[in-house]
Amino acid sequence: MTTFLDPIWISLKIALVASVIVTVLGISVSRLMAGRTFRGKSIIDTVIMLPLVLPPSVVGFILLVLFGASSPIGKWIEAVFNHPLVFTWQAGVIAASVVAFPLMYQSAKVGFEAVDRDIEDAARVDGAGKWMVLKRVSIPLASNALISGIILSFARALGEFGATLMFAGNLPGKTQTMPTAIYVAIDSGQMTLAWSWVVITIVLSMVMLLLSYRATIRT
Incomplete structure (x- = not known):
């Protein structure tokens, strides 16, 4: 039973941590980009959304190049933590975060762009600073889009396969996720076991999509 549950717990752990990361980064970056026009914005948007359309193996390869044992970042991580980042559950979190971030970013940006600027300006006139306007005005008004982005990001992180396999590996009990x-x-002919994980993945994904749909129709 422990062996059966391990991929489930690891998948949920990776997806939850990745969701927290992409939520913070997604809100921060989308807030900076929403409603602004400047030279090079389309290029930045394209780079941010690129992991959504790139083959997962390409994303995994890029992560290996950036964080592998022979890279400067990889050497620094190994020196500080006395352990390489590759083939750890933390590597799975990074892979899941990279592929899930575009969904959170796009949802958050749409939500912030829909916020009435007059309301934000009125809050500033009343003495609210940037953080207070974001916390008390912008985020509440964009909450449905943000919730939808968080749910979709969690579902995407939960189902990540290619980049995770290349970057975090497939170590049972350590980095082996449900996919x-x-x-x-x-591959080993254990179809009953495979079907069990498939059903759990489908149920979780359906729940996430239904929650996202309910958040969307309230906007």
Whole structure:
């Protein structure tokens, strides 16, 4: 039973941590980009959204180049933590965050762009600073879009396969998530075990999509 549950817990842990990361970064970056026009904005938007359309193996390869043992960042991480980042659950979090971030960013940007600027300006006139305007005005008014982005990001992180397999590996009990566990089970002919994880993944994904839909229709 422990072996069966391990990929589930690891997938949920990675997806939850990744969701927290992309929520903070998504709100911060989208707030800076929403409603602004400047030279090079389309290029920045394209780079941010690129992981959504790139093959996961390409994303995994880029992460290996950036954080691998032979890279400057990888060497620094290994020197500080006395352990390489590659083939750890933290690597799975980074892979999941990269592929899920575009969904959070796009949802948050749409939400912030829909906020009435007059309301934000009125709050500033009343003495509210940037942080207070964001906390008390912008985020509440864009909350439905933000919630939808968080849910979709969690679902995307939960289902990540290619980049995770390349960057975090497939170590049972350590980095093996449900998608990689399903692949191994099918490859070894354990169809019943594979179906069990498939059903759990489908149910979780459907719940996430339904919650996202409910958040969207309230906007």
